[in-house]
Amino acid sequence: MNSDAPINRSTSGKASAMIGAMFRYAFVVAASAVADAPKAAVAIFLAAADGARS
Numbered sequence: 001m002n003s004d005a006p007i008n009r010s011t012s013g014k015a016s017a018m019i020g021a022m023f024r025y026a027f028v029v030a031a032s033a034v035a036d037a038p039k040a041a042v043a044i045f046l047a048a049a050d051g052a053r054s
Helices: 011-052
Strands: none
Touching: none
8 A cells, every 4th residue: 555645534434424314315305306396386376377267
């Protein structure tokens, strides 16, 4: 092993695992929000159309 190579000490293993878990959770939440957005848009459109008729 090269003794001149820098050692990465930016985050510990536990902290790195926590960051990874947070990113995975954030991507799941974002994907869920994107999947639900069209349903919410339809509900808002129908409510607006119903309000316009009355």
